Amino acid sequence: MSDITSQSLFELTSNIKEKKLSSEEITKAFINRAEKSKKLNVYVTDNFEKAIDQSKKFDSNPNLDFKLPGIPIAVKDLFCTNGVRTTAGSKILNNFVPTYESTVTQNLWNQGAILLGKLNCDEFAMGSSNETSFFGNVQNPVGENLVPGGSSGGSSAAVAANLTPVTIGTDTGGSIRQPASFTGTVGLKPTYGSCSRYGIVAFASSLDQAGPMTKNVRDCSMLLEVISSFDQKDSTSIDYKRNNYSKELSKDIKGKKIGIPKEYRVDNMPDEIEQLWKNGISYAKDCGAEIIDISLPHTNYALPTYYIVAPAEASSNLARYDGVKYGFRSPGQNLIEMYEKTRSEGFGDEVKRRIMIGTYVLSSGYYDAYYLKAQKVRQLIKKDFDDAFSKVDAILTPSTPSSAFKIGEKTNDPVSMYLNDIFTVPINLAGLPGISIPAGKDKNNYPLGLQVIGKPFDEQNILNISYALEDKINFKNDILDWWLSE
């Protein structure tokens, strides 16, 4: 049997079901490795002691019908966990201990999973490199001083470094798929309305979705099956019949029509990404898929639209952090001064920047010029996809315009940081499902991902296409454990 922490979710659940491993052995293996991996800075808060207790409890009376039987899982610190500190990577929630549980994490525990701890992320999920976190940047296990992507950077690093078998992240403009691409892992953003947003610290409510981050496509299907559910507590949750994703997973994609959008060939895109994309296309052909050239004419307008819509929603969602009912408070002479000092000291620079953009575009006299305009362009972007999906079953693109960059390289230029999400943002604006799978490496040996985009609620199809491509690509993430300490 291979080392416990390098096993996939599928292997671990099989080993538990066949009684080859106990939950306690697995939980302790991940904790031991985490103790030696502090340099990566993936954890904001650990739950190790309680996790061991829970694993023993599981082993004393194991329910092997569970889908995640006794499996320890660390989650992004954006999910509220009852009794376990939840910070959203922000000073303003530094001392916040929720008294309720998010629906998505509750779904994990209902299937036998055990909370290992809370993973670092960009502050309020605003960032593409995990550098905006109040708790410091995360190291990408792929190479020293490399960003793990963001905002789910602690999550992507933890999966790639074998510190959790799988994890869940959230994706508002690429926050699952971009870090997956940067770390050679798999990340899926489900259709808007698939996974409940109840109990997730809100960033931009019309774009946010939770989703699985895993080592491979099969694990991704297993985890999606557990977290995707209809929930009365989320008014935008959609009641539809969800597939048994892992059971229906198939490499047979013969005859599937896959669209290649010409607008995703952006200026200055590195040759190796162009090549990666070509390889993906030829693998899809090898699997019997039909390749069709398509056009998504408003692609170039997606990022500017996103940088109106997301900050507008954020400025409204983040109005609740005023130091009154919970979280950090800075005292003031009067109520207004208390609000202003609390928010000034409690939020980091990127969050403040986005609140300011959002406040501006929603302010009197500018609403029509910015916010309304963006909502109209968002309609055009969605229509592009509707038109494309009348001709194809799925769309194949690169996940990101580059591989992981160095820590500090883009922190002084917000716009160049935003450009990271050029291929992922349109999918959130249109509410579609998208998955990033590792597909190759660049000249520095850093991983690169391909993205498969699907029709609404067609997660099974993009999982199957990814499953077939994964088999052909046969990606190996050679991570050298350079960070381990005794």
Added chain:
Amino acid sequence: MSIDLKTVKHISKLARISIDDEKANKLKGDLNNIFEFIEKLNELNTDNVQALTSIAETTLRFRKDEIKSENIREKILKNSPEENKDFFVVPKVVE
């Protein structure tokens, strides 16, 4: 168009985030860069386009107006920044 210092200070007031002059100047630069990038949308004519207000094409559900929670006063007050068993405490508002 460009955003001047006065506007930055006005927005910070609206957003209830106090900023000093140095920060305001830095933000002015950042915001102008970002808005220059956003202005690209003006290339598009959207006169006859309906704004997208909901991505999930569903209508909001109705539910019965029932009390479902037990007494959760303690839970709600648990994270209160200043301790008080019955209320949230704020600086004096009424003179």
